[in-house]
Amino acid sequence: MLVISRKKGESLLIGDDIEITVEKIDTSSVKISIKAPKEKVILRKEVYEKVKDENSNAIATTKDILKILK
Structure with a gap:
């Protein structure tokens, strides 16, 4: 650093x-x-982390839904 x-x-x-x-x-x-x-993406770190967490939660939710549908 x-x-x-x-x-x-x-x-x-x-x-x-x-x-x-x-x-x-x-x-x-x-x-x-x-x-x-x-073409460079510039984000505040706290916004990036929030989006990353939300995306992870959405993926987990989708996996849970697919398990239920099986």
């Missing part, structure tokens, strides 16, 4: 095509902007 310090207005690059810039710093949060190709 890379830990890096940035000030407001400073950026970091991921590869050649993703740029993350610090836009605003408050006492309890940081606002960032992300410039990336449209």
Whole structure:
């Protein structure tokens, strides 16, 4: 894991095509902007985890229904 310090207005690059810039710093949060190709999917981790959990629950439910139908 890379830990890096940035000030407001400073950026970091991921590869050649993703740029993350610090836009605003408050006492309890940081606002960032992300410039990336449209084909890159960018999700907040908590949203990704929620969708992943919901998908797992849906699959389990489908398997349970198929067991009942047999």
